[in-house]
Amino acid sequence: MLSPTLTEGLERYEIGPKLRVLRLKKKMGLVELGKHTALSAALLSKIERGRLFPTLPTLLRISLVFGVGLEYFFNEARHKPTVAVVRKTERVRFPEHPEGRSSYSFECLDYPAPERKMNAFYVEFEPVEAGSVPPHSHSGAEVLYVLQGQVAVTYEGVDHELKAGDSMYFDSGRPHAYRRTGRTPAAAIVVTTA
DSSP states (O other): OOOHHHHHHHHTTOHHHHHHHHHHHTTOOHHHHHHHHTOOHHHHHHHHTTSSOOOHHHHHHHHHHHTOOTHHHHOOOOOSOOOOOOOGGGOOEEESSSSSOOSEEEEESSTTOTTOSEEEEEEEEOBOOTTOSOOBOOSSEEEEEEEESEEEEEETTEEEEEETTOEEEEETTSOEEEEEOSSSOEEEEEEEEO
16 A cells, blocks of 8 residues: 555556546547456556556556557656657557457557657558458548558448558548458558547
8 A cells, every 4th residue: 555645646647537538539448458458447447547556567558558658647748849769679569459360460650759649550461351350440530551562441331452652541430441452461651640
């Protein structure tokens, strides 16, 4: 149990409310966040409500899911420009779905930057059958730029075939899914608004 002084000091950072804002911004439930972090929904709920302060490894797991650095939870108002460099060796790869078949895996390209206005990802696509990938949606807009291979973006039930050098912009609040369509590896840069 923490002393009143430590509790008061940690409460000042409002870690729980910051976590809740990130989760709701991504329209993610506690159970879904639990699947991505391997933490229970009950534990995450306690953190959000300020009933429990997470350890740094726990907070790091959470921050990686949302593409933010640990400093996001400890920064107060910022008054200087944000600059963040992410080395290839520092990136962590995540599957689209932590359990089950994924049509792609991704690496966050900007996770150390606090208070981002967009999120950038390097994505590698897997070959899957058309219609086998459930569509998803999230608030904001999205731009996909194909670096190599061929990718089909299914947007509201319509397939859009993209090749290396092609790009696509769309309202990501509408159902969409991705899959590799060619025999060669496929990769893209995906940018979403926060």
